[in-house]
Amino acid sequence: MTEICSSGLTRRALLGAFAATAVIAAPTYSNAAGFLRGGGDIRRIRMYSGRTGERIDMVYWIDGKYIKDAVKEVNHFMRDWRTDQVKGIDLRTIDIMAASHNLMDISEPYMMLSGYRSPKTNAMLRRRSRGVAKNSLHMQGKAADLRLSSRSVSQIARAASSCRAGGVGRYSSSNFVHMDCGEVRNWGR
Template sequence: MKRRSFLHLGAKAAVGFIVAQAAPAWALSRITGQNRPRTLSFYHTHTHERLDITYANAGIYDPVALKKINTYLRDFRTSKIHSIDPTLLDILWAMQQEMRCNSTYEVISGYRSPETNNTLRSRSRGVAKRSLHMKGMAVDIRLSGQKTRLVRDCAVALKSGGVGYYADSDFVHIDTGKVRTW
């Protein structure tokens, strides 16, 4: 194969890879829309705190709202705060649009500090060493009034990140990492 052909083939492969990686974002943008306010309601199962918040309007994230969400989804064990990936919020909002509901998200776990993650790992094999919770890219939830398996099915159908289903504990893990399920 000539050098020029090889380089051309490599460029095509790179473009194909980039398009394949962007596909889940296209699926999510179909739902999120640019002009509608994006509002979420949360109830934290450990702190018993509630939060009803519009985090984006006309396609623009509200920095004050995002800061409140960062605090709300803090590591409740250590009170450490970390930035939450706004795409995670968009996934939650898109799930509600797909399910045609505006129920409250029951939060089991948002951000986790490395210390908390290590403690949880020492107690359970189900906690990832490099958990995306430690990067503000994951949340464990239920959706009030909805069967957890249906919440899982909706998240999987969006193809916007990782989805873990924990039937025995009755929650769904959602993250903004690679599209995968467990």
């Protein structure tokens, strides 16, 4: 008989999630697309925000299903910290971030510089910088700007590009990589 935990997860799925934290699987760049198509049984995201001091390290997908409460926490974590507005982050973006992280075979969490941006925040940033798009995918909850201290911009961008699932921008002078679930494209140095 299958036991259901109070979170709605089966005991088997919960044990699988715990087992995944103990076993490190290091897929190669060649299986990135398979990961995004559901090749993995468990998906995990690790990030921290230097702006808010918050951290997140959680399994958000098990056995072909997104965990509703985990996704809700990711959405809150990736909110516009300036306005405290929360928007649903496109699950494809979260998957690209998680797959890229997994491909680099590291445990260090991403430092998230920007997730969702309200139109007000995006307009303010556009006034300060030429590099902010007027119709940024950040405003749709479809993009994230990320950094790792243990990997170069080039290494992070290569991992994200190997997923062939969205846009990847290199911002070497600012030491971050933009990942989104829009059209497949690359830019920057």
